[in-house]
Amino acid sequence: MGLLDFLFSIVKAFCGESPQPEGEKPTGAQRPPRPQEPLSPLPGAWPTPQQDRLRYQDRNQANQQNEHYTSLRAKANQEGDAMAKCFQQSHDAYSRREGALAKELSEKGKRHERTMEALNAEASAWIFRENNSDREPGELDLHGLYVKEAITYSDKAIKEARQRGDSQIRLIVGKGLHSNGNVAKIKPALEDLMKQLNLPVEVDPQNAGVLIVQLA
Secondary structure, X not given: OOHHHHHHHHHHHHHOOOOOOOOOOOOOOOOOOOOOOOOOOOOOOOOOHHHHHHHHHHXXXXXXXXXXXXXXXXXXXXXXXXXXXXXXXXXXXXXXXXXXXXXXHHHHHHHHHHHHHHHHHHHHHHHHHHHOOOOOOOEEXXXXXXXXXXXXXHHHHHHHHHHHOOOXXXXXXXXXXXXXXXXXXXXXXXHHHHHHOOOOEEEOOOOXXXXXXXXX
């Protein structure tokens, strides 16, 4: 043993082992930590299809009662009433051979009509976006839309689904429970649309408020 080795052994005896440098691999065989197994979900952790439907129904009802949405529809209805009044007055003026007044009232009615259409377009875009914000691309919720609006959105969705190569699309039309007289209006209108497009359509056996359209 040389002098340096002798001095180093004395230092080790008094000071102990020096700490292992950070980042240096430990010597000797060490067992790696055991990977933690993923936890399995507890029973009831994931919502059932029925719970999903109830959740969406609650959200749909909330959206249709939203102050912004109902305000847009109410303003559109007021514009529609004003439009109808102007057109009627224009007709009456024309019958009295007051051509200038009839034209003036007709133009006024057309302005009310354009405003009505813009308000309804804003309302339909809002509720469609809210109802479909987290839905799958092959599923369309049409609650809160007028028949003409539902046809427009459905036709567009069908074209997009075909471009994606989807084999079918689900149209959530409701059962008409909240329509006037509890009579469904969107459902028969879309069934007629599918006949025009020559697309097979059937009612979902698990949910009478859903239409399944076959695209391939």
